[in-house]
Amino acid sequence: MTPFTSKRRASRAGILAVCASFALLPLRPARAAVPGITGTSFSLVASADYTTQPDGAAIYSWGYGCDPATTPAFAPFPGTCPQMQLPGPTLIVTEGQLVTVTLRNGLPPAAGNTSIVFPGFQVTTTGGVAGLLTQEAASGGGTVTYSFTATSPGTHAYHSGTQADLQIEMGLFGAIVVLPASPPAGCVKGRFSLAAAAFDNAATCYDREYMFQLSEMDSRIHDAALAQVQACPVGPCPAIVAVTEPYHPNYFLLNGRSMPDDMDTSYAPGYAHQPYNANPHMHPGEKILMRIVGQGRWQHPFHFHGNHARVLARDGNLLVSAIDQVSLAGPLLFTTPTVSGQTQDQIFTWTGKGLNWDVYNHHAGDGSTCTPDAAGYHSVPTDPNYGEWCADHLKPIPVAPPDPTIVAIGQWYGGTPYLGIQSTGAFTGTNEPPGTLNQNPQAGYAYMWHSHNEREITTNDVFPGGIMSMLLIDPPSWFIDETL
Known part of the structure; x- marks a missing residue:
């Protein structure tokens, strides 16, 4: 982790890329951020539809969505909010606000009642029918309204409190x-x-943020639910009986999608009911806020390459020093155990420290400088290499770069191991003439972020897939447009 505060820049300079993920993959123009709907009053509907998987399967699912009679406000950029989505709409509110959520039951008759619980908040209800955990929206279009004060900043989960072993499995969470x-x-x-x-x-300042909701699906349960829904199209219907144990999930999801779909853009029309992606981008030295939610039945060990991450909070509870109540006290993790129902807020950064060469390709005599701060990072915010690990400034790469004629020159690999060419004289390797390396102005270092349970990086037991995405380190001069 680095102590400096990063700055955002946007200009014209280009960069070459190296894939640090063991595989060369085509880059889609995807960004993530934390898109959602904002306000203090939300009208949601629970309904059924189909979600898609990279293997071509269409999985019958349930999910929360926006009631079509309302027009939600979006943040941080415009989007869509269908009647059913997986996961449900991310609700963006402000500390201290009174929040109301009205839920309408649009599920098929056989699904019965449904509800929402909001762990960590004191909730009052209006309307609905009594349920085991909370008031429920009755089958056939019933409604219920939940109200609570957003007392705790940070990331929180919500999910169905009705027949949870089935309804959460079917997708009723957000x-x-x-x-x-x-x-x-x-x-x-x-x-x-x-x-x-x-x-x-002040220790929780950040530059960019991304949401990672980890879950799984056992498609056999979904098929069983669909068969019973089709058998009783008009109520009253007997309650769905689904065998949820033993549990054998065969699809593993990041924000409702599997690799490589989760790297496509948010709100892409090809994923009508899975609007959120999970493809983080950053500039070197930026602080990335990772909002991590365990939404499934299983614990998914979420592993991020490139650096450790500092835990800021669990379930909205900031982890600070018992002595001064100001200094952060959360651990550094290289793998996050995503406990079911638990949320974590973490800070991740990347500077190139430890690679043991000058990732900016500086040269002696080119006028570049590196003035270390107390932690060893370049301390001049106006320089394009602000935050560079000064111990590696001007240090040459310890190995010869590959011959570009035998390397696939794609957006995630540009034939050199440099983060960017900052000097006036381009790097000259054994197989590359000077000034010819700027092959891709957007490309950068790529690091695989994935489940550390190897079975969970498959789609219906086919690799690669599942809980896997890529972190892309973009050049400091490249504007990361999250709306694309």
């Missing part, structure tokens, strides 16, 4: 983001960030 009411002074809000800081604490 996330809530509570923004701090008083962001700390000195934090700067990014163009596509929801806030300047994750909490009311």
